[in-house]
Every structure is written in structure tokens, then in C-alpha cells.
Amino acid sequence: MKLKKLLKSGIALGLCLGLSACSGGGASSNTSGESSKAVESGDSKEAKDGASGKEIELKIPTYLAGENVGATFFLPQVERFNEKYAGKYKVVVEEVVQDSYAEKIKQLAGQNKLPTLVHSPGSGGIDTQWFKQVILDNDMAYDLTDFAKEYPDVSSSWIEGSKEFCTVDGKIICNPLIVLRPIGLYYNESLYKPEKDIRDMSMDEFISGLGDNKLAFMTSENAWTSSLMLAALIANEEGGVELLNNNTSEKLWDYNTPVMVNAVGKLQKLLQNNASSNTVGAAYADAANAFMSNNAALICNGSWMASEFNEDAKDKWSNGFDGKDVKTTIYPGNVALANPKAYGDFWISNAASDEQKEAAKAFLAFRGSKEEIEAYILAEGGNAPNIKHSDDFLNKLKENNILYQLDQSMNADTKFVATLGDILPASVADTEFGKLLPKLIDNSLTPEQFCAELTKKAQEAKQ
């Protein structure tokens, strides 16, 4: 009888303890699961190692890995860093899918378990609103002012506009931009031969000169290629440049303005007359596919797409498409999409240990060195206005025909403007804009109604 009682008590106690153990574990790891544990254990191990003079291991959760287009440059760069600092620092990359990166960082921030190095807002889906409200308001970003003094070669390369933007209450809270990667457009010369450089055309000239040629637009995901064209259209309207460039910090919440309505009106005509047949419902892959299968003659996109037109990417081509036919330039009206008022590439978590911060700073300094910046421009394109390039570098740049063309398409008169992603609230830019485009295409909405609907969505996001 006693044994029976004991057995019953044991089972009941076991159940209770088992459950509380489960829930306890869940509370600590919560939804971030393995990743946060990995970061935490990595940090504590690194701190120990640092104190004992061993190699400091810096674990970076990043989307610049795996199949991501940015991995092509970033991963070899990490290897170069590890080789240079062997025995002192070691960067370990933890792959995170780009779509999940922001969510993961938000969860880790909520648990105060941020990794040492975090991608800046504006990249990896992290929105500036969250960054300001959570990270800056709670002083969670490490001040890089000392870093700027410690590595003057790097800080002198920072773009002034970005440095100003990254300076909040006298603290440099993000690693400012060194390279500006202006976004233009690509066209297939075998389908579309402009009478003159598109850059030197007016927007109306460009539209009327398109004829039957198609643009690879999107309405799905964040409607990226369509939003780039709308930004170019806005920039070509009276007061459009100011509208785009003066609202990057506080965002734009009202689109019921003549500039927006006119630009949307032109976009509507382009979508109805010059959009590739798969536009409605097209995601980025569909738009790229339309361009690389001769179903669209033009596509708006950044310099990172240039590698798709190299011979070694020909397995993505079809229907007689040849990467050699692709030319690039900037938008009509001498407009390029680039926003120097941005939060740079990475920021360091204030909660990291001193050893971790030291390793993170060494990595940022390595990335900002002239050799690495030049290697980056050769791989992904862009322009570093504060770096004096060697002839060797310029010759190498000329070898990459497309990147060189883009570089040469900009001159002293080029107007650099922000993209829609820089000025619209996150949910409007990422989902609402694309969701409303089909209604603009089938005339369910006029440009005025489209702008009014978009304004309504922005106001609802603000409430």
C-alpha cells in the first residue's frame, strides 16, 4: 500500500516537475530557439577566451550567406578576415534567411540577447521605426565615436550624409556608409535601342520612345521593380526630388499631392501599356525571369544584378537572351536612386562584452579598409566618393563592362534621390503598395484614388 502511494506521488511529482522544466526552458529560449542559445553560449565562451588571451570568436547571424546574392562577396571576405587575424579573432557566420532576419533580431532584442554585430535598419527587413523606438530609445547601440578615432582611415572614408544620419545625440550609432550603390535600370539592346542615353532624356521622351517594349514590373512581394520606377517618376516631377529626399527621417504619410498623383498616373500608363505580360502577381524572380527570357526589354534594379549577365550565370537565361546585350544606365532626367541618409551597414550591440566589441570593431575596420572597399565595388558595384582609387583598380573596373557603364552614367549633375522604401512606412512599402497595384492596372482605382488609399493605409499604420 505504501509502495502504491509512493509510486502515485512520484508520478504526479514527475509530471509537475517535467512540465515546469519544459515551461522554464521555453521561457528562456522562447521563440528564438536554438539561434539565441547559440549566440549566448558563443558570447560567454568568447568572453572567457578573450580574458585568457585566446582567439576571440565573433558569431554573426547574417542573411548574407547561403543562396543570398550578397554571400558571394561577404563569405570570402569573412575568410580573408579570419586568415588575417588567425589566432586573434575569428568570425563565424550563422546563416539566417533574409525574410526571417528582422524577426529574429526583434525577438533577440526583446530578450536582451542581441548578437554583437547587427545589420543596420534598411537592410534585412529591419525597419527604421523599430530601430528608433526600441534600440535607440533604450540605448542598445554602441557608440562608434571612439572607433572613428581609433581607425581614422576608415572614418575618413565615411560618406558625410550617412555619418550625419548615423549620429544621434552626439553618438555614432551605426557604421556609416562608405560606398553608395546607385540604382539605375538595365535594358536589352537587342530589343530596345534608345535614340540617346536614357539619362539625357526627359521622362516623357523616355515613355513615348518605349514603343511596344516591355518593362519587367512586379506587383507581388514588395513590388520592388515597380517601386523603383515610381521613385524615378516622382523625381522627374516638379518638387519630386525634395519630396523624396526630405522625408527619409520622419517618413512620408500623405500621398495626396500633385507630385505623387502625377507620378502614379504615369506609372499606371506604363503598367497598362508597357508592362511584361506576367506583371500582375509577379514576384522578383518572375520579373528577373521576364527580363532574362527576352519577354521584357527593361528592368529597374541595382548593380547587384550585374552578375546575372555574366557568362557563368547563363543557366538562368532562356528564349535567346544573351547577357552581352544588356546595357545599364540611370533614369531619365539624370536621376539615380541612392540614399546617403541611411544607417550604414552594421551596428554593435551595447550589451556585448568588451572583447566582443573589440572583435566587432576589428571586423568593421577590416571591411572599411581601402582594399576591401575596392574589392566590394568590383564585385557588387558602387561608388566610394571619399576614397582615392588606384589606376589598377580603375582598370579592373573597366573590365567589368556593366558596372563601369553604370559608374560612367553618373556625372556632376546627377540627382540622387531616395527610394520609396526609404520614405514610406514599412508596412506600406513592403505590402500595401504592391497589393494596390493590380487595382491601378485594371482601372479599379484612379491615380487620385490610389494615392488616397495608400494615404489611408499609412495613417492606419501610424495610429
Add this chain to the structure above:
Amino acid sequence: MSSKRKMAASKLERKNYKWIYLFLLPSFIVFVTFYIQPIFTVFYTSFTKWDGFNKPKFIGLTNYINMFGNTAFRYSLKNLLLWSIIAAVLHVGFGVLVAFAIFKKPYGWKFTRAVFMIPNVISAAAWAMIYRFMFHDDMGMINNLIRKINPDFHVQWFYQSPFAFIAVTLTWLFYAVIVTLIVLNDLFAIPGDLFEAARVDGASDFQLIKYIQLPLCRNAIGTSIIASITARVAMYEQIALTTAGGPGDDTMNLPVILVKSIMDLKYGYANANGVIMFILGLFILWLINKLFKMNESVY
């Protein structure tokens, strides 16, 4: 004798109370930790302005007032009403029909039951992706079939009005295996004597269904309707991965608004949305219980 046994049973029950409570304790802890506490948090924070990180600030009914003024919310309620009617009539109707067909045990009924089960073991997210391809204009099976009759047919089902609503509905409409299993279970539980007696009285197949099977499956059908409608209240993957609520707000629903609010750092607003979903769930439960008199015995 009987009262003696009753007393003995009560004594035994009283003796076992502490064990009953002890064994119930784990379930109670789970219930409080994972159900009551989150529900309480959702209710409380729905009256606050909260970014999910900083301290919530009490703002009274503002979230609810804003929500009822929100176009997407109104579209969601309209869509929910339509989907609920479709679920209760067509989805459950189809599931019941299949259950009655299988109950007759025609040739291959076990195979049919197994095949009908397959969609249930594939995640809703995977189904959404499959449907995206099925409804694709260029390479989709559906449009290519339609183009055999009408070569000029071009519709992007998930991205054009009013097709998006129809396409989203079709992603779940015919997957009624849960309904079939619940109803089938009740059909198999009907005593054979009833059928025999009815047959002796000269009842036809239709009369058997109308006067015996359907009334005796009342509770199962009611339960199926509750499950189907509450699944529509909580439906997320099928919409988020296909239309994201678009075009415009044509296929918007409450969970999509909830997730979008979290994206906008409006956790208080998102939880107000959660409270509405919770209340709707309870209302549906109460309504179907009343309509189907589910508290009364069917025998």
C-alpha cells in the same frame, strides 16, 4: 444495498480526491500558464499603446475605436461572414456527403477515405504554395485547362478582383476530411437495430437518411460547423502566402491584420484584434450550440 454501494462509492471518491487533484495539477498548470495567462495579457494590453518592447501605456478603448474605423477590418468582417456561410453550407455539406457515401461502403471506400485524408497531412503553407502554381496564369493547370476552351483566357487568380476571393476560397473548400471523419464516426455508432426496424417498416434509403442518420448525426454536424467556421476566423497561411489580403483589401482577414499590426509595432492594436477573434470564436460556439441544440441528447 444500493444506498450502501452509493455511500461506499462516495467514500472511495472522497479518499481519492487528493489523488484526482494531484493528477489534475499538471493540466491545471498548463492551462493557466499557456492559456489563461496569455489570454489575460491579450485582454489587458488591448487597452494599451504598446510597441512590444517598452512599457504598455493605457489608452482605453482607442484601439477598438480605430479598429472599427479601419477599412481593412470592415472588409475582414465581411469576408469572414461570407466564408462562414460557405464553410457551413458547402464545406461541411461536401464533407457530410462524402461521409454518407463512404458509410455505404462502396467498392474502394477505404482507399477513398485514405486519399481524402492526404491534404490534411500536408501543411497549409505548402498547400498555399501549390495553389499559387495551380492558379498561375502562364504555367498554372487551371488556366491552361480553361484555355483549351477559351484560348484568350488570362486571369491572375490571386491578384485580380473578384477572382482573388474565389481562389482563396478554393484553397480550403474541398478539404473537408475532418468533417467526414467526425460524421462518419457518428454514423458508425448508430445501432444497427434502428436500420433493421426502419427497413421492416418499409423505409427507403432516402427516408433512412432523412429520419435516422441525419438527426442522429446532428451533434457531429454541429461540431463540424463550429470547427470549420473557427478555422476561417484563424485562417492565416492560405491568405498570407497567396494574396496577403489583396488586391486592395479584397481577401483581408483578422489574422493578416494582426500580423501586419505587429509589423507596424502596434502590439496593443494587434491584441485588440485578437480579442475580437476570441469573442467571435465564443459567439460562434454559442450560436451553433443553440441552433443545433447540441446540449440535448440525440437518442
